[in-house]
Amino acid sequence: MTPAAHISAAIEVLDDVAKRRRPAAEALKDWGIAHRFAGSKDRAAIASLVFDALRKRASAIYVMGADDPRAIMLGALREARGQGVEAIAAFCSAAGHAPAPLSGDERERLETASLNAAPDHVRGDYPEWLASHFEAAFGARAAEEGAALAARAPVDLRVNILKCSREQALEKLAHLSPASTPLSPIGLRIEAGQGRGPALTAETAYVKGLVEPQDEASQLAALLCAAGPGEQVLDLCAGGGGKALALAGQMHNRGQVYAYDADGRRLMPIHERLERAGARNIQVRAPRGKVDVLADLEARCDLVLIDAPCTGVGAWRRHPDAKWRLAPGALERRLKEQRELLAMAVRFVKPGGRLAYVTCSALREENEDQIAAFLAANPDFAARSAAEIAEGAGLPDLARFASPHGPGIRLSPATSGTDGFYVCVLAKR
Ligand SMILES: C[S@@+](CC[C@H](N)C(=O)[O-])C[C@H]1O[C@@H](n2cnc3c(N)ncnc32)[C@H](O)[C@@H]1O
Numbered sequence: 074m075t076p077a078a079h080i081s082a083a084i085e086v087l088d089d090v091a092k093r094r095r096p097a098a099e100a101l102k103d104w105g106i107a108h109r110f111a112g113s114k115d116r117a118a119i120a121s122l123v124f125d126a127l128r129k130r131a132s133a134i135y136v137m138g139a140d141d142p143r144a145i146m147l148g149a150l151r152e153a154r155g156q157g158v159e160a161i162a163a164f165c166s167a168a169g170h171a172p173a174p175l176s177g178d179e180r181e182r183l184e185t186a187s188l189n190a191a192p193d194h195v196r197g198d199y200p201e202w203l204a205s206h207f208e209a210a211f212g213a214r215a216a217e218e219g220a221a222l223a224a225r226a227p228v229d230l231r232v233n234i235l236k237c238s239r240e241q242a243l244e245k246l247a248h249l250s251p252a253s254t255p256l257s258p259i260g261l262r263i264e265a266g267q268g269r270g271p272a273l274t275a276e277t278a279y280v281k282g283l284v285e286p287q288d289e290a291s292q293l294a295a296l297l298c299a300a301g302p303g304e305q306v307l308d309l310c311a312g313g314g315g316k317a318l319a320l321a322g323q324m325h326n327r328g329q330v331y332a333y334d335a336d337g338r339r340l341m342p343i344h345e346r347l348e349r350a351g352a353r354n355i356q357v358r359a360p361r362g363k364v365d366v367l368a369d370l371e372a373r374c375d376l377v378l379i380d381a382p383c384t385g386v387g388a389w390r391r392h393p394d395a396k397w398r399l400a401p402g403a404l405e406r407r408l409k410e411q412r413e414l415l416a417m418a419v420r421f422v423k424p425g426g427r428l429a430y431v432t433c434s435a436l437r438e439e440n441e442d443q444i445a446a447f448l449a450a451n452p453d454f455a456a457r458s459a460a461e462i463a464e465g466a467g468l469p470d471l472a473r474f475a476s477p478h479g480p481g482i483r484l485s486p487a488t489s490g491t492d493g494f495y496v497c498v499l500a501k502r
Contacts, residue, residue, distance in 0.1 A: 074115045077164040077171035080146060082108070082115075083122035084172065087142035090123070090394065097123050097394040122146065125153035127393040128223040131198045136186040137179065143172065144179075151183055158183040198223040199396055203386075206436050210478075214487070218435065221486035222493065225265040226390035228273070229491075231287040232259045234322045235351050245278040256471065256489060257292040259322075282349035287315055290387070290484040290491035291433070294380070295319035297482065297496045298429045299466040302327035304375040307367070307421050309333055309414060314343035314355070316380050316431075321352035331374075333358045333367060367421065374421045376429060381411045383432040383439050387493020390486060408438060415447045419454075428454065428499045430481075433492060440495035441479035447499075454499045456480035462498045 074082070082104065089100040101123060105116050126133065126149040133148025134140045150156040150164075158175075161183055165172045175183070188196050194204045197219020207215040230251070232242040239259060243251055246261065249271050254260030261284065263271060278284050300306050300320045308317045311332035320330050334340050337359040347355050358366045384404055389396045415430065422428050430447075432439050448454060457465070459475030459482050476483045481497030 074111060074118075075169065075171070076118070077166065078169060079115065079118045079122060080150075080164050081170050081172050082111070082119045083126065084142045084146045086119065086123050087126055087145060090127075091142060094398070096398070097127060122149075124393050125149050127397065128225075129153040129198055130397060131195045131200075132188055132191070135188060135191050135195045137182050138186075146172075147175075147179060147183065193219070196220065199389075200399065202401060203399075203436075206438065210435050210437050218485055218487045218493075222386070222389040222396075222435075223393070224390060224486060226288070226486075226492065227265050228263040228270050229254060229257075229287060229289045229292070230261040230263070230273075230284040231257070231292045231319060231322075232261060232284055233282055233318075233350050234259055235326060236281070237283045242278060242283050245283060246276065249276075254289045254292075256468075256491065257289045257296065258468075259296075260287075260289045260292050262289070280349070282351055285315070285318060285346070285350065287319065288388075288391075288492040290489065290494035291315060292319060293468070293471065293484065293491070294431045294494050294496045296323065296468060297462055297466045297471070297498065298323075298376055298378055298427075299498075300324050300328075300330075300376055304328040305370070305373055305423075306330045306376045306378065307333065307370055307374045307418075308378045308380070309418055309421075310335075310378075310380045310382065311343065311357075312339045312380070314340070314346050316378060317343065317355055318346060318350050318352055320378070321347070321350070321355050324354060326352065326354045328354060330355045331358050331367070331370060332356065333360075335360060370421050372421070372423050374423055375426045377418045377421045377426070378429045378431065379411075379414050379418055380431045381407075381414055381439070383407050383411070383434040384436060385433055386435045387433040387485065387495075390492060404436070404438070407434075408443070411439060411443050412446070415443065416450075419451060422501045424501055426501050428501065430495075430497045430499070432495045434495065435483075435485060435493040437478050440483070440497070441476055441481060444481060444497050444499070445479055453502050455502065457498045457500055462496065465498070 086100045129149045129152040132152045133145045136148040137144035193216040194201045196216035199219045211218045232239045251261040254262050295316045300323045302325045311317045311334045317332045460472040463471040474482045484491045485493040
């Protein structure tokens with residue numbers, strides 16, 4: 074397939090995503106099944122175009138003055154890929170499977186449209202209904218933060234310190250040109266290109282459990298919990314176990330991590346992952362109907378981690394279609410779940426123990442506001458300051474990411490070059 078044919082295919086996929094309101098990955102998979110002649114490189118090129126178009130959907134629509142899939146793709150070639158009008162016109166030759174030639178209006182818009190007077194949600198490429206939420210979180214920097222969330226993310230890996238040092242991992246993966254992550258002392262970063270990225274799961278270093286894909290902010294969230302060897306730790310929202318594995322590493326396999334999730338199916342990947350990582354102190358506690366599978370942990374935990382279900386705004390770089398599918402109702406549901414989890418966690422924290430609350434959201438409502446409401450209802454808990462959290466984890470530099478809205482640390486692509494995360498640690502008196 075030619076690059077122009079990739080663009081036509083991407084427009085078809087965007088049409089499917091819009092008409093059937095379905096995740097881009099599903100639409101891409103169906104397109105691949107219906108067009109078996111397309112090779113893996115073609116499919117990767119089409120996927121990359123589709124995701125770039127979704128990253129820049131709002132600004133592309135603004136530039137083109139239309140919201141059909143062709144307009145979004147053409148606008149995104151300019152906004153996401155920096156293509157000039159002549160380069161875009163050359164793709165649109167109508168020859169073979171190329172898109173139809175540019176109309177006069179399209180040509181003029183691609184040449185002259187400016188985002189200078191566009192509203193923040195357009196310049197930042199986020200849904201209009203979130204405009205007030207972004208303003209509450211970021212003030213005058215809302216558009217800048219949105220734009221950073223609309224960029225491509227690098228591939229970050231966490232080095233499994235149970236098995237090797239960062240230097241050894243850098244050496245094993247030298248053919249992928251990794252760099253050390255600037256903030257996490259146990260991270261590697263492979264910069265994003267335009268293609269599919271490295272096939273990590275085929276790497277020997279991955280198969281042998283030396284590294285795990287994990288965004289730098291997620292690594293930092295686990296490190297900021299400062300889990301120590303010998304501690305009793307409850308990971309209340311363990312999901313696939315990303316944080317639980319990181320905690321086991323910090324604890325040098327000593328003490329115990331109890332990995333629980335209300336959805337037992339989500340816990341399934343943990344078993345294979347902990348085997349690969351050589352983590353021996355993780356006990357998976359899957360729900361069993363009405364049985365209280367955590368009863369024995371009451372008032373016994375040094376640390377309870379809530380890696381809360383959230384809107385995932387902070388991870389938009391990795392899931393650019395999720396931002397357009399997010400609806401106000403989903404935010405309300407996540408807020409309720411977060412309140413319930415905070416209330417549920419209290420029971421397990423021992424006197425003098427800690428409760429760590431983490432989200433990959435940038436919204437105040439899911440972060441500082443939840444913590445403020447929790448503290449008002451639970452006077453036996455006190456929030457640690459950002460400096461205390463950072464120093465307690467041996468990462469004093471992270472204090473510069475103190476939230477301006479209350480206790481806790483805020484990370485974001487625009488400020489820390491990571492996914493957006495919020496981390497707050499509360500101590501029980
Ligand atoms: C952000 S994900 C966890 C990701 C995981 N900790 C990791 O690092 O890979 C949030 C998880 O919370 C779980 N969850 C939602 N409500 C819950 C509840 N009431 N009790 C326990 N887990 C819950 C979801 O099933 C989901 O797996």
